[in-house]
Amino acid sequence: MTIQLNETHDAGLRSWVGSANDAQCDFPIQNLPYGVFRSSGSAEAFRIGVAIGDQILDLKAAHAAGIFATLKSPQFDQAIASASLNALMDLGNTTWGILRLLLSRALREGSPQQTSLQAALIAQADAEYALPAQIGDYTDFYTSIHHATAVGKLFRPDNPLLPNYKWVPIGYHGRSSSIGVSGQRFRRPLGQTMPPNAATPVFGPAKRMDYELEIGIFIGNGNAPGDAINIEEAESHVFGLCLLNDWSARDMQAWEYQPLGPFLAKNFASTISPWIVTLEALAPYRHPWQRETTDPQPLAYLESPELRQHGAFDVELEVLLQTKTMREQGLAAQRLSLSNFRHSYWSVSQLVAHHTVNGCNLRAGDLLGSGTQSGPTPEEAGSLLELTAGGKQALTLANGEQRVFIEDGDTIIMRGWTQKPGLPRIGFGEVAGTLLPARSV
Incomplete structure (x- = not known):
């Protein structure tokens, strides 16, 4: 590193x-x-x-x-x-x-x-x-403690942050076949949901559609089955970073996520930016990686001096919304939030080291998602689920429209960049995706 x-x-x-x-x-x-x-x-x-x-x-x-x-x-x-x-x-x-x-x-x-x-x-x-690479496998992590805590409060008010979160990078294996490049247009998914106070689930279009502001991590050369990539070598196996929107159907997610985690609520579409920014390009914009002294410190295989010195990435992350009405009226997309990848609780090198410590082999073109990148303040939330307090507080846009979750015809745009005094702006471009109406049942 x-x-x-x-x-x-x-x-x-x-x-x-x-x-x-x-x-x-x-x-x-x-x-x-x-x-x-x-x-x-x-x-x-x-x-x-x-x-x-x-x-x-x-x-x-x-x-x-x-x-x-x-x-x-x-x-x-x-x-x-x-x-x-x-x-x-x-x-x-x-x-x-x-x-x-x-x-x-x-x-x-x-x-x-x-x-x-x-x-x-x-x-x-x-x-x-x-797509910049043929993505063989896709793993989505959960590296923002601010997002994990905020969402945990909505789903589990008495126990928002599970005890393993501060010890182990949490992730699940996603679906690479539905990942598309910026400009992706996809239908509102169908599935089971459990309405409030209902005795049985119903089937139909998801009603609580959301985005997730993430960083994508593309693996370069991988490792042999049974081998592990140690944390000191982890970044030499990372080709670069991109922007990632991991779309989510929150009502489907709430019904299906226990006990095995996300399934149909997340496998219908994910969108990435067309450009992969290399770690070498980001070298001047690194920050020390920190862990609160009152929190558990990483186990030995997730710890290194280099990680502490410059394991974090200072990348600003912006989310914008353009509704169908805004498009028709020629209005620009409106910013919803601004966060930063440096808030991530787990680093890029820790994700690679943890993913392979059991002997799992990564391959060139595999994609790791960072999980939703929310910051410590409400305006840094990386999802509508957080910005609207679980759908209880509607956002009012500049043109008077309101949003609780994504509506048909909405386009979500995400941008990323890093900049320091005396150094040029290094950007990621943007990733845009549009939600279409559900297919007929």
Whole structure:
């Protein structure tokens, strides 16, 4: 987990792609996140790209231009030409670091490769995206103690935070097949719910639809079955982070979650941002990871000096809502909350170490969800369940509409970024998804 800064982090670097030099740009040359794209509306094969300013650099075309000559090998050639990031993820962090350096040098002002790379650019506005990787397995964790406590009070007023929470990272295995990329549109799910004071459950569309503001953690190269990834090496197995909205049907969840946890309330859709921001790009924006002295301290396999020094990520996380009416009237989305990933009770490295300590093998492209990232104050809540006190306090929007839970036609937008004085803004772009009416029963 040793944090090493290098020339790619130089705050003075500027790109020959002019839009990357805008102070409010999510994708300056110090970022260089990865995604999978093609020209919008085309029948082209999807291919790997890197975001730079408001453009995308086509890595297959850049490789043909010779900028990755020092990495050339059958494995690398195949990875760069792939329609997903899995093979590149599997090559490991040494290759990722060299590739980032070569990209940084090629995209800087004054680069002799500018002329040969101009034709390898496409505007982000002219692109459409696929999932950045084939996600084999998906695990969702529960790392915000503020969210866990707030939700626990709603479901279990007398026992909001279960005793294991402060000892073990809690998670459940989710459904990778229903994960989509930003722009996902999905139907309101059908299922069983138990109405208040009813004697028997009913079947029909979920009524309490919600979002969950999360960080997604993409695994790079994995581990063999039976092996464990120790906490000191955990981050070398992480390719990068993205934004994740783990949609939830709260009324279905309340009925089904005991004794085995979430099922149909969460497996109908999850949406991720198209861009994966590497841990190397985030290196200058790390914070010490802290645990209250009055809380249980982590067991040895979840503890390290490096974790305490810089195990937390200072990433601002924003949620916005645009209703169907707002869209029709040309009104911008309205902010609902603003939180930060640094509030997470468990760190990225602890999640990887815990997931594998029993010998579970992770594979390139596996996705871990952080769980809803709520902060310590009410306005930092990462779900409507918290913002509306379990549906008891409606939110009034600027146009006069009210929301308790998500209505059909609503679009939820999440954004993430990190910034420090003297350093550029490193952004995650955004993840957007829209709820459609339920199918006919």
